[in-house]
Amino acid sequence: MRRLPIFFVLDCSESMAGDKIRKMEEGLHSIVRTLRTDPHALETAYVSVIAFAGVAKAIVPLVEVVSFYPPKLPLGGGTSLGAALTALMDEMDVSVKRSTADQKGDWKPIVYLFTDGRPTDHFRSAISRWNSTYASRATLIAVGFGGNADLAVLKELTEHVLIFDDTKDDAFKNFVKWVSASVVAQSRSVGEGVQAQGMPVLDEKILQIVKEALPTSDEACVTFVGRCQASSKPYLITYDRELHAVNTRDFEYQVSGFRLSGCYPIDEAYFEWTDPAGVDTKVNTSTLLGSPGCPHCGNATAFAACACGKLMCIDKAGEARCPWCKKDVIFGFASDEEGGFDVRRGQG
Template sequence: MRRLPIFFVIDISESMTGEPIELMEKGIENIVSSLRQDPHSLETVYISIIAFAGKAKAIAPLVDLISFYPPKIPVGGGTSIGSALNVLMDEIDTNVKKTTFETRGDWEPIVFLITDGKPTDDPSQAIIRWTDKYAKNVSLIAITLGLNADVGILNKISNTVLALENTDKNQFFKFIEWVSASVKAQSQMIELDNKNSPVSLDKVNNAGLKVIGTTSELNISDSSCVTLTGRCSSNRRPYLIKYAKPKLVEGMERFIKNHQYYHLEGAYKLEESYFDWSTDNYVAEQVDTSSLDGFPPCPQCGNQSAFAMCACGKLLCVGDENIVTCPWCEKNIKFNEGSADFLITRGQG
């Protein structure tokens, strides 16, 4: 039987923390549930998921719909699109059956690459490898969540770049429905016509998607959010604080004295696997706390502030105690009340 391989290559960087990751997990579940109700898809569709942050890895191997179990999606620091492409190409080499003189191989794979930011690695060599050996035999659709992706890079990878401008819950699931419908249509088409065809873009507008042809059509920026990593002083477990730029009505910037600030979006528990997915070799940038609006309690233990900084430069949480042991460097710290602003190292987003 000839299989139709579907690869989801998903950005799991810090900027996806919170609702975006939760929506993505639910979205994958909905796609699988919908495809299982389609007899054509049950016969042909095989699914794999590749996640990428500072590092990339296949978190779900290529398996049939019945055997597929949606994985827990992790979070990491960085957006290594080059690493993601290399893992995708390795997975295609290993798991997609090639046509030989004796047997017909799998149908051409379909890839949905979903990201919300700019690459933090240099993807140039991976793009050369992709263009030389894979692009002609794989249908890759790049989708940006929001308007902050590097479309110039995505256009080098794919002939089809789509932007989901409105990323609220209702619009996101319309996008998920479009993905499910597109895969169903492909599985039916190959059974009827015995050939692969490009994924149809006829109904992308109904899903809130916009076809992006040039880099000038989006605001290319990697400064849409600020992420900070800390550890709980009680249980030593990591957490992430996420700030996002407020959405300003066009033309209103001149009425706001300083619109380069970020509102608190939330504080979230992290797993230790966060550090396994994050890259170490990047140039750390700093942010002034005067541009951050709101300081949350610790999501791990509930301490009143998750925003205390040790002399080692790392964040930790503090409560009512006078002396706290830093969970990063093990030094005892005595915090005094104060409101002075300071510089702090930010995540890659």
């Protein structure tokens, strides 16, 4: 039986923290449950998962649907699209059987690439390699989550670029149904001996085909990593960009800033999935709206900056030991009149 390889290439960068990555995990479970109810998919579909953040790895090798168990997705700093493409191409080289003079190989693989941001690595050579050697050997469907994905870069990879609007009720549930229907349709077509071309009908309430795309410019979010003073466990703070009005006696104008969107406990694996060569950038706290408490111990603020440049949590002003540098630090709370200070941010 000829196999139909299905590759899911999933963005697991910091901006996916919280609800997004949870939905992604639940979506994989739902897709696999659907495939297991279809006899054609059971016979032909083989699934692989490649995760990418600051680094990229195949966390599930190509395996038949009946043996596939959806993994817990990692989280890391960076959106290394080039590394993701390289991992995909390497996995195709190892796993996909090509036709020979003696026998037919696997059916043309289907690749679903999901991302919500801009690439942070040097991705040009990987795109060139994909387009010259692999693009004709696979059908790549790239999906941008929300309006902050770099659709222009995705258009360089494939004509099948979609934008997913997650603001509608049941949007993600319907999106997962569409992906499941797409895989099932492909499985049925190869079961009948002819591979389908193109994509199934889109639900235009949540998915739109991208015909033209401009490069993104503004950053959609900023992220920060801290450690709990009590347990030394790491956490991730996320802020989303928003415009807010500033009123004076004579006029009103819009100022761009970032509002707190969440603070999430993470594990040490985060650092393994973060690009160690990422750019060291900072942001001024005057642009940040809101301060979270610690998700581990409940301390009042998770945004206390040590002299070592790292964030930690504290409950009140006074002396505390930094879980990063292990030094005792005296903390005080700054007033609004003192202005902000620069703090090292994550890679997003």
